[in-house]
Amino acid sequence: xxxxxxxxxxxxxxxxxVMAQLVLLAYQVKTNQDVRLIRVxxxxxxxxxxxxxxxxxxxxxxIAEDYFVLVxxxxxxxxxxxxxxxxxxxxxxxxxxxxTAERARLLSAFQERTPSKTLPARIIGxxxxxxxxxxFIDRGSxxxxxxxxxxxxxxxxxxxxxxxxxxxxxxxxxxxxxxxxGVISQKNRVHGTVKGTGQSKCIVDYVQNEEKVEPGEMFxxxxxxxxxxxxxxxxxxxxxxQGKSFKEIYLIPAAFQQGLEEVLVVLEGVHQxxxxxxxxAAAGVKILxxxxxxxxxxxxxxxxxxxxxxxxxxxxxxSGLSTPADRLKERxxxxxxxxxxxxxxxxxxxxxxxxxxxxxxxKFKAQPGAAAPPTSAGQPAxxxxxxxxxxxxTSAVKPQPTPxxxxxxxxxxxxxPAAVPPAARPANLPAQSGAVRSATGTSAGPVAKPPLxxxxxxxxxxxxxxxxTPGTPPGGxxxxxxxxxxxxxxxxxxxxxxxxxxxxxxxxxxxxxxxxxSTTTSPAKPPAEPAAKPSATPGAAKPKPxxxxxxxxxxxxxxxxxxxxxxxxxxxxxxxxxxxxxxSEGLPFP
Amino acid sequence: xxxxxxDRLLADVPRRARGFRLRPLLIVFVPLAGILFQVYxxxxxxxxxxxxxxxxxxxxxxxxxxxxxxxxxxxxxxxxAQDSLxxxxxxxxxxxxxxxxxxxxxxxxxxxxxxxxIQFVLSFFFFVFHEFFKWVLIRALLGQHLDFLIQQTLxxxxxxAVVAVPLFLILDKIKx
Numbered sequence: 016x017x018x019x020x021x022x023x024x025x026x027x028x029x030x031x032x033v034m035a036q037l038v039l040l041a042y043q044v045k046t047n048q049d050v051r052l053i054r055v056x057x058x059x060x061x062x063x064x065x066x067x068x069x070x071x072x073x074x075x076x077x078i079a080e081d082y083f084v085l086v087x088x089x090x091x092x093x094x095x096x097x098x099x100x101x102x103x104x105x106x107x108x109x110x111x112x113x114x115t116a117e118r119a120r121l122l123s124a125f126q127e128r129t130p131s132k133t134l135p136a137r138i139i140g141x142x143x144x145x146x147x148x149x150x151f152i153d154r155g156s157x158x159x160x161x162x163x164x165x166x167x168x169x170x171x172x173x174x175x176x177x178x179x180x181x182x183x184x185x186x187x188x189x190x191x192x193x194x195x196x197g198v199i200s201q202k203n204r205v206h207g208t209v210k211g212t213g214q215s216k217c218i219v220d221y222v223q224n225e226e227k228v229e230p231g232e233m234f235x236x237x238x239x240x241x242x243x244x245x246x247x248x249x250x251x252x253x254x255x256x257q258g259k260s261f262k263e264i265y266l267i268p269a270a271f272q273q274g275l276e277e278v279l280v281v282l283e284g285v286h287q288x289x290x291x292x293x294x295x296a297a298a299g300v301k302i303l304x305x306x307x308x309x310x311x312x313x314x315x316x317x318x319x320x321x322x323x324x325x326x327x328x329x330x331x332x333x334s335g336l337s338t339p340a341d342r343l344k345e346r347x348x349x350x351x352x353x354x355x356x357x358x359x360x361x362x363x364x365x366x367x368x369x370x371x372x373x374x375x376x377x378k379f380k381a382q383p384g385a386a387a388p389p390t391s392a393g394q395p396a397x398x399x400x401x402x403x404x405x406x407x408x409t410s411a412v413k414p415q416p417t418p419x420x421x422x423x424x425x426x427x428x429x430x431x432p433a434a435v436p437p438a439a440r441p442a443n444l445p446a447q448s449g450a451v452r453s454a455t456g457t458s459a460g461p462v463a464k465p466p467l468x469x470x471x472x473x474x475x476x477x478x479x480x481x482x483x484t485p486g487t488p489p490g491g492x493x494x495x496x497x498x499x500x501x502x503x504x505x506x507x508x509x510x511x512x513x514x515x516x517x518x519x520x521x522x523x524x525x526x527x528x529x530x531x532x533s534t535t536t537s538p539a540k541p542p543a544e545p546a547a548k549p550s551a552t553p554g555a556a557k558p559k560p561x562x563x564x565x566x567x568x569x570x571x572x573x574x575x576x577x578x579x580x581x582x583x584x585x586x587x588x589x590x591x592x593x594x595x596x597x598x599s600e601g602l603p604f605p
Numbered sequence: 606x607x608x609x610x611x612d613r614l615l616a617d618v619p620r621r622a623r624g625f626r627l628r629p630l631l632i633v634f635v636p637l638a639g640i641l642f643q644v645y646x647x648x649x650x651x652x653x654x655x656x657x658x659x660x661x662x663x664x665x666x667x668x669x670x671x672x673x674x675x676x677x678x679x680x681x682x683x684x685x686a687q688d689s690l691x692x693x694x695x696x697x698x699x700x701x702x703x704x705x706x707x708x709x710x711x712x713x714x715x716x717x718x719x720x721x722x723i724q725f726v727l728s729f730f731f732f733v734f735h736e737f738f739k740w741v742l743i744r745a746l747l748g749q750h751l752d753f754l755i756q757q758t759l760x761x762x763x764x765x766a767v768v769a770v771p772l773f774l775i776l777d778k779i780k781x
Contacts, residue, residue: 028677053689
């Protein structure tokens with residue numbers, strides 16, 4: 016045995032060692048456990064050497080590497096510095112381009128907004144002289160720039176043209192010592208004369224000490240100088256002091272706040288109203304839409320009226336169904352449609368529709384007959400009225416006979432805003448002011464008068480026509496703003512001169528419907544449709560309602576507050592109107 | 606091993622008596638340096654990871670000692686140390702290098718391992734043997750289905766054989 020082991024000693028050792036390792040391997044695989052002790056030994060034996068090796072490398076090869084790296088870093092640093100400078104220049108150039116584009120955009124927006132005919136120009140240089148505040152612009156007589164015309168920016172007036180040459184013009188800035196222009200304060204309408212001082216500020220002269228001017232008050236051009244159109248911003252009063260005979264008012268020009276590079280030359284000025292302080296304050300303010308409708312309540316999508324300049328009114332804020340009263344009105348209207356009831360037609364004492372039914376019930380929704388309720392003669396005309404007056408935001412359209420459409424001219428179709436004679440528009444009030452007015456309070460109608468007690472008989476129509484005379488006899492004028500006592504039940508809109516014929520709408524009232532102020536239009540109806548419908552004559556008591564009568568859109572009922580499908584102010588610029596005493600946007604009864 | 610002028614490939618007598626004793630410190634540190642090389646150097650030179658320095662040290666010591674027992678022990682220790690620094694169970698490298706050490710020591714008694722050509726051929730052969738037997742053990746014992754890349758193995762075998770000849774020369778110098 017011993018000889019055998021000696022003879023095969025090597026093989027025996029090999030087998031033993033291999034078998035031992037096989038057992039070790041099998042143990043690990045079987046128990047899925049590691050033999051940690053051996054690994055600890057190996058790691059402990061190897062890692063100190065690795066650490067020493069790494070330390071040696073860092074202090075030998077690492078230093079050499081760092082040296083070469085630093086040599087490259089120095090060169091790289093120089094390259095990066097050069098590139099950084101180049102990028103800074105490029106960035107500065109791009110920022111300048113961006114600012115130029117922004118100024119051009121603002122200038123273009125202002126040019127589209129203002130009624131005056133303007134010509135964009137760029138300031139290309141100053142005249143010689145240290146005290147002179149005169150610059151050259153790149154537009155001259157070949158472009159139509161004449162001596163004496165105004166030069167403005169969206170922020171305010173800049174100056175006026177002193178001399179016009181074929182390729183350039185000299186513009187005297189309002190800070191020039193010899194400049195003067197008529198101004199008016201915004202709040203108290205105090206007239207004065209703005210004069211340049213040769214410095215960065217201007218003074219407003221010839222304002223009596225007794226006049227009331229507050230610091231911070233804006234001054235606008237008064238138009239008295241026949242150079243600057245009325246209503247352009249001049250500047251803000253910073254210092255207001257009592258003087259010997261006149262106040263000392265110092266003004267910071269508004270046009271110079273953002274620098275002066277691009278300007279507009281006013282070729283044909285149009286006077287404007289002095290902007291309302293609230294409108295100015297609201298400029299640039301974004302108003303959020305109202306919260307979403309509660310479940311089961313629908314909110315009528317509708318186009319909005321023309322917002323004020325710079326005011327972003329979005330979403331349902333422009334919708335007429337933003338209040339519970341609006342939703343109630345919509346519900347009553349749908350109830351009436353389901354029962355083929357025309358509000359405003361029933362005589363006092365007649366049976367009212369059943370308001371207990373739920374118009375959202377699917378069985379009612381499936382009724383096809385509900386789509387064409389019988390309407391009175393006045394309703395198509397009223398609908399036509401609502402469609403023919405885009406941009407009007409109040410339903411209380413006061414009938415005002417126009418020369419061309421005065422009286423009961425029944426055959427006259429509804430008139431589009433474009434057909435409104437210019438005479439109906441105040442000459443000194445441009446379309447923009449109407450737009451501003453319509454969005455800033457005159458006709459903004461989300462806040463409506465709730466239905467008043469006693470007036471809430473749901474027999475009133477929602478055609479949204481309001482008589483100008485408060486004493487309209489009862490008997491059914493559609494959409495008449497109910498008096499507080501609320502006993503009347505009129506069926507049709509009546510102009511002031513019309514007879515109180517029930518269920519009759521004088522189409523003349525539509526032709527004088529105040530554009531730019533409201534009204535009810537259905538987005539689903541094309542504008543030409545109402546015009547094709549015959550309007551009712553006073554004699555024709557009730558036209559044939561069903562087939563030709565357009566179904567009032569449920570989503571956009573012909574109500575006072577429904578401004579749906581009101582054309583955008585760009586397509587049909589709202590026109591200014593004289594505010595009528597009774598021209599409030601009362602909530603009509605359904 | 607520095608007898609490069611020898612033209613004999615086969616020894617006429619068994620060389621057991623010609624084995625010499627290595628210094629113990631060298632036996633410890635050379636395999637450790639080989640393991641350290643494999644652990645540390647691929648951090649900076651990735652392709653150095655393909656050089657199996659621990660295997661070459663096992664081959665060297667087995668060839669020089671000409672004692673299969675020593676080859677077995679050296680191979681087992683180096684293989685287990687290599688296993689310890691890997692993520693696989695202990696024993697794979699140990700078994701393989703044990704076999705390599707045994708066969709290298711057995712071969713050294715029949716061949717003139719001082720000849721660089723023999724060293725080159727043996728290094729190439731043992732590398733391929735090492736890789737193949739490792740693949741067999743991994744498939745058989747661990748159940749892992751790895752592919753045996755023949756061309757890559759042959760190529761790396763050549764590389765290791767090329768490295769082995771100067772490495773053995775250096776170790777000869779250190780030994781002396």
